[in-house]
Amino acid sequence: MDQSPLRSxxxxxxxxxxxxxxxxxxxxxxxxxxLSLSRTVERRVTQQEYFKIRxxxxxxxKIGRARGPGGQVYLIQDPDxxxxxxxxxxxxxxxxxxxxxxxxYLETAFQTGLDLPSGSHFILEDTSQRGPRRGxxxxxxxxxxxxxxxxxxxxxxxxxxxxxxxxxxxxxxxxVHEALAQTRFTHYxxxxxxxxxxxxxxxxxxxxxxxCISHGVGLILMREPGDPxxxxxxxxxxxxxxxxxxxxxxxEARLTDENQKRLARLLGV
Amino acid sequence: MSAVIAIANMTGGVGKTTTxxxxxxxxxxxxxxxxxIDLDAQGNTSFSIAGPRILQNLSETGRTIESYLNARLLxxxxxxxxxxxxxxxxxxxxxDEQLSLSIICATPNLRHVEQKIIVQLTKAxxxxxxxxxxxxxxxxxxxxxxxxxxxxILFDCAPGISAATEAAIKLADLMIMPTxxxxxxxxxxxxxxxxxxxxxxxxxxxxxLFTRVKARSRHQRTYKSLxxxxxxxxxxxxxxxxxxxxxxxxxxxxxxxxxxxxxxxRMSYNAKWRDFAQPLHALSEEVRRILPNGCGFQPDxxxxxxxx
Numbered sequence: 001m002d003q004s005p006l007r008s009x010x011x012x013x014x015x016x017x018x019x020x021x022x023x024x025x026x027x028x029x030x031x032x033x034x035l036s037l038s039r040t041v042e043r044r045v046t047q048q049e050y051f052k053i054r055x056x057x058x059x060x061x062k063i064g065r066a067r068g069p070g071g072q073v074y075l076i077q078d079p080d081x082x083x084x085x086x087x088x089x090x091x092x093x094x095x096x097x098x099x100x101x102x103x104x105y106l107e108t109a110f111q112t113g114l115d116l117p118s119g120s121h122f123i124l125e126d127t128s129q130r131g132p133r134r135g136x137x138x139x140x141x142x143x144x145x146x147x148x149x150x151x152x153x154x155x156x157x158x159x160x161x162x163x164x165x166x167x168x169x170x171x172x173x174x175x176v177h178e179a180l181a182q183t184r185f186t187h188y189x190x191x192x193x194x195x196x197x198x199x200x201x202x203x204x205x206x207x208x209x210x211x212c213i214s215h216g217v218g219l220i221l222m223r224e225p226g227d228p229x230x231x232x233x234x235x236x237x238x239x240x241x242x243x244x245x246x247x248x249x250x251x252e253a254r255l256t257d258e259n260q261k262r263l264a265r266l267l268g269v
Numbered sequence: 270m271s272a273v274i275a276i277a278n279m280t281g282g283v284g285k286t287t288t289x290x291x292x293x294x295x296x297x298x299x300x301x302x303x304x305x306i307d308l309d310a311q312g313n314t315s316f317s318i319a320g321p322r323i324l325q326n327l328s329e330t331g332r333t334i335e336s337y338l339n340a341r342l343l344x345x346x347x348x349x350x351x352x353x354x355x356x357x358x359x360x361x362x363x364x365d366e367q368l369s370l371s372i373i374c375a376t377p378n379l380r381h382v383e384q385k386i387i388v389q390l391t392k393a394x395x396x397x398x399x400x401x402x403x404x405x406x407x408x409x410x411x412x413x414x415x416x417x418x419x420x421x422i423l424f425d426c427a428p429g430i431s432a433a434t435e436a437a438i439k440l441a442d443l444m445i446m447p448t449x450x451x452x453x454x455x456x457x458x459x460x461x462x463x464x465x466x467x468x469x470x471x472x473x474x475x476x477x478l479f480t481r482v483k484a485r486s487r488h489q490r491t492y493k494s495l496x497x498x499x500x501x502x503x504x505x506x507x508x509x510x511x512x513x514x515x516x517x518x519x520x521x522x523x524x525x526x527x528x529x530x531x532x533x534x535r536m537s538y539n540a541k542w543r544d545f546a547q548p549l550h551a552l553s554e555e556v557r558r559i560l561p562n563g564c565g566f567q568p569d570x571x572x573x574x575x576x577x
Contacts (some may be wrong), residue, residue, distance in 0.1 A: 031365055032536065038367050042356045047365075206540065208440065210519070 014053045018039050018062060018075065026073035027200070030054070048240035072200070091227075096163050098140065098194055099128065101225035102165055106144060108222075109228035119149040121266050125256045137181035141165040141192075143254055147266055156267060160247055161188040161237070163220075166196050168201055176211040183217075188237040190218035197223055209234055216240070270417040274556070275441035276493035277426035277434055277475075279461040282512065283454050284480035286313045287453040289425035292445075292556070294361055295481065297368035298538050302349040304354065307375040308434055309427040310383070317521035317524050318325040318501050321359050327355055327374050330477035340432065341407050350411035351418075351542060357365040371419070383431055397432070404558045405436035412440060420566035427535035430464060433496040438465055440563050446507065447514075450482065450492040458496070462506045468544065476559065477509045478552070481516040490512060508559075512551040520545055 020036050021028060034050040035257040042175040054073060057063045068070040106124055116122065123145040130139065140162035162182040166175045183189040191212060195201060212219040218237030225229040255263065276289045289305055297303045315324050327333055332353040340348035348372070390400050415422060424437040438444050448454050449490040462475060479495060483489055491512075500509045519530070523541045539546055546553040557565050 009577060031362060035360060035362060035367055035536070036359045039360065042358075044357055044369075203536075206519075210543070 013037065013041065013049070016052060017057065021073065021075040022243050023062065023075065023077075025074050026079055027066040027074040028069045029074060029200075033073060044049065064254060089111060093194065095128075095141070095167055095170070098165055098167065098222065098225055099126065100143065102163065102192055105222070105228040105231050106142060106163070109231060113233070114146065116146060117148060121145075121147040122253070123259055123263060125255055125259055134203060137146075137178045138185070140186075141180045143186065145251070145263060147257075147263075156248070158240075158267070159188065159239070160186040160251065161190060162186040163190045163192055165192045166194070168196065168199055171195070171201070171208060173207055173211050176208060176215060176217055179212075179217045182213045183240045183242065185242065185246055187242055187247070188218065189216075189240075190220055190221055190237050192220045194222040194225060203224055236245065236269050270564055271422060271423045271566075272279065272443065272556075272560050273305070273412060273416070273441045275424040275426055275434075275438045275444045276422075276447065277444060277461075278446050278448060278456055279430035279457045279458055279464075279536075280448075281330055283449050285309075286317070287569045288445060288447045288478065288480065288514070289314055289423050289521060290524065291520075291549050292552060293370060293421070293423050294359070294368055294395050294542075295546070296556075296566065297359070298363040299416055299553065300369075301566035302369045302371075302418065303421045303423065304305070304371045304415060304419040305423045305425060306374070307372040307425050308379075308431070308437055309425055310335075310379040311376060311380075312374065312428070314375050314425045315372065315376065318360075318370065318372050319355060319374055320360065323355065323358065324374055324376070326456065327353075328376050328378075331413050331559055332374070333378070334433075335379040336387065338374075338379075339382045342403065343382075343389060350415065352409075354415075360536070361538050361541055362536050373567060378528050379555045383433065387433070392538065394570055400526055401432040401435045401439075402430050408433075408436055408439055418527055421437045428523075430461075433467060438475075443559065444473075445556075446475045446476050446477045447470070447480045450479045450489045450496065450498070452488070452492065455492050455496060459506065464465065466506070468506065474505075477490050477507050478512040479510070483516050510552065511554055512515075512548055512555050513569050514548050514552070515545075517543075517545050534576075541544070 017033060017037055020033060020040065031049070033054075034045055035045070037050065038045045054063070054184055058065060058073075061074045062076060064076050103124065103126065109120055114122075125143050125145075126141070127139060127143050128141040142163040142165075144161040144163070146159045146161070148159065150157070162179070163186070164175065164179040164182060171191070175191055175193075179189040179191040191208075193208070195205065210215075210218055212235040216238030217235070218233065219235035221232040221234055223232065251263070252260065274292075276285050276292075278285055278408075286309070288346050293303045293305045305314060305318065305444065313322070319327065328394055334353070336337060337348055337350060340346045354371050355374060356371045358503040359368040360371050361368050361370075375498075387397075387400065395403070412422060424441065426437055446458065448458060458477065466473060479493055479501070482493075496510050499505055500507055523543075523545070542549060559566070
């Protein structure tokens with residue numbers, strides 16, 4: 001840390017920096033603060049200048065430092081106030097924590113959204129622990145089978161969906177490719193991302209969304225895990241023409257015996 | 270020596286503002302000092318680059334192009350153009366550094382000032398040509414001074430023809446004419462060139478840049494061929510860029526000033542322009558190639574282009 005005293009211009013910059021930080025104590029990326037500072041004072045603020053001022057403000061107890069890629073700072077108000085919710089102080093939410101919420105969503109709001117014709121059927125299976133241990137990207141967290149009955153078609157149509165669940169900080173472009181890889185065995189692939197409103201991880205959303213569009217992978221944002229109405233389908237999945245034999249083999253390997261019997265009964269086989 | 274580039278077309282909605290901002294930012298990623306001068310009363314360039322807060326402040330403190338033109342032409346006061354430049358205005362980072370982009374903003378008041386200039390000077394018996402000449406004389410003197418401080422000065426001109434637009438085009442080392450290659454957008458090309466230049470000298474011929482190009486459109490292919498053929502004919506009054514700017518869904522999103530403390534997704538140049546960055550870098554290279562010798566900025570050749 002540079003401990004040399006602040007010059008008068010630095011003093012002006014530190015006041016500007018304090019005025020830029022949100023009053024509610026929300027953390028802001030260092031590079032965002034430096035950029036905003038440069039825009040405010042109409043000249044380039046160098047990294048060296050910025051960190052000198054930032055470190056002095058931390059030492060003075062006026063701002064705090066939060067974790068995150070690139071580092072974040074926030075305005076300290078009353079030390080007795082609880083930290084801003086965006087400053088992660090608690091243990092991160094795991095995929096296992098989110099699974100029951102996703103299951104509930106798929107059985108309620110998602111199923112309603114499919115608008116299945118009457119006489120259709122819906123089978124949901126938690127497959128996160130099923131399937132080969134060695135197969136890469138071959139174990140979706142959930143699979144969903146729909147059997148559609150049309151008015152003038154003699155046969156039923158079977159559609160198989162795969163869902164890959166990712167935590168707030170566990171989702172990246174590779175997760176899209178993971179969901180895509182699962183469509184080797186299914187008709188639809190969906191990526192479900194726990195992304196609360198105002199999450200700092202929103203920075204990755206545009207890239208992930210673009211990749212989903214490009215590969216035909218569905219993207220579902222889980223805003224409030226416990227509230228199915230808060231989920232947003234940002235990208236609709238495109239149907240793949242996966243060969244029947246592969247879909248059949250996948251269902252045999254992933255569905256429980258009970259669900260296999262139920263499916264066979266519904267198909268009349 | 271710096272290069273002055275005017276981006277103009279009589280037709281609206283062909284991508285002048287997008288070209289001005291995207292080209293300006295691309296040149297800035299290569300290390301150039303760039304100044305964009307907004308001559309369009311719609312103020313879209315100003316709003317997109319400066320954002321509402323800075324733009325309001327500039328408007329309230331009289332640091333706009335209309336305030337400058339009003340002072341120089343109507344009030345006959347001395348006003349330095351450097352006083353109205355807003356520096357360090359970009360909200361875009363490249364390699365973690367802010368782009369070296371400055372702007373002279375315009376607001377909708379520019380329309381009133383232009384009307385006042387025409388009414389007052391016409392009443393005083395001054396012709397349209399003299400008004401345009403007067404604006405050009407004032408701008409030329411001030412731009413000469415700015416050439417020492419910026420590698421590129423880009424004029425984002427208003428659609429249609431105004432005295433300021435005409436002056437900027439005549440001052441420029443290069444005029445870029447963004448054009449959608451379709452029936453409607455190409456109709457005005459010869460008329461616009463004729464109204465500005467008559468028959469332009471070889472070194473003053475404007476360069477048509479195809480924008481919002483759809484690779485699969487037969488209609489667009491027909492008009493691209495037609496314009497390229499006409500450009501190559503003896504006596505052709507314009508030239509056509511080799512590079513074509515494709516239509517991409519995220520470009521309108523990139524134009525919105527949406528970087529905030531909590532939504533920093535488009536902070537970097539590559540995240541902002543994504544796949545559009547490739548044709549933009551190709552455009553910047555072609556611009557450098559066709560500028561008169563010695564104009565513009567020569568980067569060090571280590572360009573980082575997104576995608577591929």
